[in-house]
Amino acid sequence: MGKLSLSRRGFLGGVGLAGFGAAAGAAAAAAATSEGTPRPSPLGDAVPFYGRYQAGIATPAQDRLAFAAFDVKTTSRAELVDLLRTWTAAAAAMTVGAAVPGDSTSLDAPPADTGEAMDLRPAGLTVTVGFGASLFDSRFGLAGKRPAALADIPHFPGDLIRPEISNGDIGVQACSNDPQVAFHAIRNLARLGRGTVALRWSQLGFGRTSSTGEGQATVRNLMGFKDGTRNIRGEERELLDRHVWVGGGTDQAWMRDGSYAVTRRIRMQIEAWDRDFLADQQDVIGRYKASGAPLGGHGEFDTPDFAATRADGEPVIPVDAHVRLASHEQNGDLRLLRRGYSFTDGIDPASGQLDAGLFFIAYQQDPRRQFVPLQRKLAQSDALNEYITHTSSAVFACPPGVPGKGDFWGQALFS
């Protein structure tokens, strides 16, 4: 398969007269399923869409994020199911770099695909869907299907959560190495959903950057510190099974092989942070800023020595350091799979300061025993709290992967 066929260029060739013959081939290639950790696909930079698990969870984090939450506007269960079918087919196509299925070449109709990703490669696109607690109200007969783990996230001390950018019936995470590809995916799903769903909130983010030239080097967040050093990696299948994928013990069989996503928009008071001394910044995080090594250690991936003390008897890693409070060693082996993306949303009119920070996404088996107790502890004691504010919160039950063509997201929930 030549290079050209990796791009969307072939699908709307010439001056708008070519058909979608090429797209069929690409869609067929996407049917290759992924068991466990997604592998590099034969389509160059495409990530397999179909599989046991949804892509975009254990997939190594792409560079860019476009996240959107939707509210369902129809009260028809059939319309909702139809939309999920349509969305699934569209996501499968976009994931291999094809256009949204349908006619994009008829002159006397709106093109099925909006077109801004027409010349672009798949760019590692993943589209990951989750259902919010509000979807399980009385509208669609799903009340009895709500998993106990899909509990509302409680209020934590210091939270300044804005309801209008929180929660939602359906959450969609699009990740890609190209921001235009990620945005194109969200935009086209929003468009396909018009009349059935409405956008509730959205968030763009950027992360691992292309210019490190070092592949999987740990990205720095906007505090200037490496973030994600101790994260679960896509190839750590045993850790994924233990902490991320929903197993046989779930109260709702439709969530088996799914995962729960908690999203938090974490605004950083970066102006205050920037005035802080380097020593204090390092004590707040518990790591050296330059190397990323834990305080007292030498390499980024050294295990933090939480018992080490200085000559004056104080711990080398302070008792309220973020890395200590968040560590699995200090939390009974509690772990989360994080996909954090930096955001910058212009200037906060209230303060005149940059509205920037981290859009935190954590995948887990059960937020009630993972995110919630961990965040309760952090909200109480983390030295970082002086410099951050959580302004948005959501939790979504992400169903298992779509097995193959013709299946759809959440099929088992509606059957």
Next chain:
Amino acid sequence: MGKLSLSRRGFLGGVGLAGFGAAAGAAAAAAATSEGTPRPSPLGDAVPFYGRYQAGIATPAQDRLAFAAFDVKTTSRAELVDLLRTWTAAAAAMTVGAAVPGDSTSLDAPPADTGEAMDLRPAGLTVTVGFGASLFDSRFGLAGKRPAALADIPHFPGDLIRPEISNGDIGVQACSNDPQVAFHAIRNLARLGRGTVALRWSQLGFGRTSSTGEGQATVRNLMGFKDGTRNIRGEERELLDRHVWVGGGTDQAWMRDGSYAVTRRIRMQIEAWDRDFLADQQDVIGRYKASGAPLGGHGEFDTPDFAATRADGEPVIPVDAHVRLASHEQNGDLRLLRRGYSFTDGIDPASGQLDAGLFFIAYQQDPRRQFVPLQRKLAQSDALNEYITHTSSAVFACPPGVPGKGDFWGQALFS
């Protein structure tokens, strides 16, 4: 010079103990001046900072934009000059991938550099500065130095300009192939300016994407059309001299070899656009969506045939098509150097629709005879007006390039 020295990693090595020795070498390399069009620098993906013209104007557009406008808060001319000196030195350093000058390793002080670009390459960073009309009021004794070409941009039919995200005393355009590098530049300039200037507004954008795999392929805007096909290119020196660089005829000698930047945040009603038929979309733009060829033509770079008529006698390219109204053939050879970036700023709470569009930057010799008459014509007649709204407007007088180390932006204005 090895690969590692291209990144900022060397500048804050080890566990925070290494000095800035490496930075000195990098800064020296940046002193290589650029006459005319910036050339690829010996520092890999660094664009030369010093030169006759400011970089970031004729430089081929990088992938990402961070733009900020500042208002000056001091009334001291000396403080303003000091800041421009400091900013110039910081930009020169960041442009070669070095940290902001100063001490970033002392434990008992805030680091001079915020650190989030520490491991990243220069990534083509350019920082371009311009002065708004308001800087030439009575505060700094500059009233007599205001160029006539720095006239206020008038109101055009259909404009919905929000003053709080328009104009400003100083505009700073940071472009890079890495969003974190672009943001890092703006953030560190804002930080260095604290107390002297305050952020007024900012805008992020993305453009030419990394995944086309085709180098200088024309980027598509969020309408799905190729945008910039007929733009002036960095190597077209004769066109730059004629339309972009301020020449000897200027009323203010300090602007010689400078340029005027007009910025317009153009919101697209993309939901309405997405419902439009392909034939109508193509008639509105005057090009085929897929190929980018002008209507009636075959290749993207074909010269539009504005005289061609269909069998029914109507012009092939409609009289109100954007490409016709904006063409230099139909405007007495009027041209602009455009650097447009797509933006997506979440959801407009008023409409529930995506707040997305094009952040348009145009460089030119004199907005009074370039942008203003062109926009007056477009605002009256352009078929595109049905789908766009201008929500921010600014004009900045961008001084010539900084000749060498020790010089600063706008030096001739203040001497």
